[in-house]
Amino acid sequence: MTDAxxxxxxxxxxxxxxxxxxxxxxxxxxxxxxxxxxxxxxLAIWAMTLxxxxxxxxxxxxxxGSFPGKIVMFALTLATFYHLAKGIQHLIxxxxxxxxxxxxxxxxxxxxxxxxxxxxxxxxxAAMTGAL
Amino acid sequence: xxxxxxxxxxxxxxxxxxxxxxxxxxxxxTAVALVPLVLWAVFSGLRLAATDYYxxxxxxxxxxxxxxxxxxxxxxxxxxxxxxxxxxxxxYITKTSSRAxxxxxxxxxxxxxxxxxxxxxxxxxxxxxx
Numbered sequence: 529m530t531d532a533x534x535x536x537x538x539x540x541x542x543x544x545x546x547x548x549x550x551x552x553x554x555x556x557x558x559x560x561x562x563x564x565x566x567x568x569x570x571l572a573i574w575a576m577t578l579x580x581x582x583x584x585x586x587x588x589x590x591x592x593g594s595f596p597g598k599i600v601m602f603a604l605t606l607a608t609f610y611h612l613a614k615g616i617q618h619l620i621x622x623x624x625x626x627x628x629x630x631x632x633x634x635x636x637x638x639x640x641x642x643x644x645x646x647x648x649x650x651x652x653x654a655a656m657t658g659a660l
Numbered sequence: 661x662x663x664x665x666x667x668x669x670x671x672x673x674x675x676x677x678x679x680x681x682x683x684x685x686x687x688x689x690t691a692v693a694l695v696p697l698v699l700w701a702v703f704s705g706l707r708l709a710a711t712d713y714y715x716x717x718x719x720x721x722x723x724x725x726x727x728x729x730x731x732x733x734x735x736x737x738x739x740x741x742x743x744x745x746x747x748x749x750x751x752y753i754t755k756t757s758s759r760a761x762x763x764x765x766x767x768x769x770x771x772x773x774x775x776x777x778x779x780x781x782x783x784x785x786x787x788x789x790x
Contacts, residue, residue: 558748561744561745561748562744562745562748564741565741565744565745568737568738568741568773569773571733571734571737571777572734572773572774572776572777572780574708575730575734575776575777575778575780575781575784576776576777576780578713578716578717578720578780578784579779579780579781579783579784581713582713582714585712585713585716586712586713589712589713605702608698608702612694612695612698612699615691615694615695616695618691619688619691619692622688650702650706653706654706654709654710657706657707657710658710659706659707659709659710660709
């Protein structure tokens with residue numbers, strides 16, 4: 529394609545739409561997915577340092593166990609549960625159900641509630657089992 | 661500048677490529693598989709965080725369940741990462757050259773890092789840890 533891209537007509541979307549919960553949670557679904565891309569890379573570093581031996585694995589655990597490391601892990605826990613819950617709502621939508629306005633908004637509220645509750649539960653369990 | 665291309669030549673390649681459905685379904689299939697896998701991974705992460713190197717090696721070598729599920733989690737997870745970021749790049753990056761570079765980078769990073777992770781898990785699980 530040697531022709532310069534031409535201006536194509538766009539339907540007005542983000543500029544004129546009022547922000548609502550289903551819209552915000554959908555955008556956040558994409559953002560959390562991008563954050564979890566980084567989480568996938570950390571998972572790979574876990575596997576590689578474990579294969580490299582005790583010294584490398586000790587360094588990995590020290591970095592992840594530091595205060596900045598814990599903040600990253602907390603954010604990734606939140607992103608994991610958020611992306612999981614919102615992903616299930618998207619799968620239901622893909623199957624053609626749940627488009628009723630009330631149902632969709634309830635699903636968005638449930639997604640946020642589940643993400644926060646599950647994240648707190650995991651970190652409380654982590655604190656109780658000596659994982660921190 | 662006047663274009664000498666025929667109307668048909670300009671229109672070709674701008675319509676449906678007829679292979680989008682496959683990647684769309686693949687993203688959903690990996691998503692469904694990741695629902696149980698990610699719950700297992702969080703549970704495993706809690707156990708791994710509470711132990712040291714030797715505990716982690718023992719966790720990966722004690723039975724075939726943990727290495728197999730961890731290997732599946734990495735493979736399915738990286739396939740889903742690749743599919744997800746691919747859609748993000750295709751949606752927001754319109755410049756052909758930047759888009760091509762980012763799509764290739766996404767594919768190569770996922771393939772290389774995923775392969776390194778799977779190899780590492782196998783190495784430890786099959787007793788090659790030192």
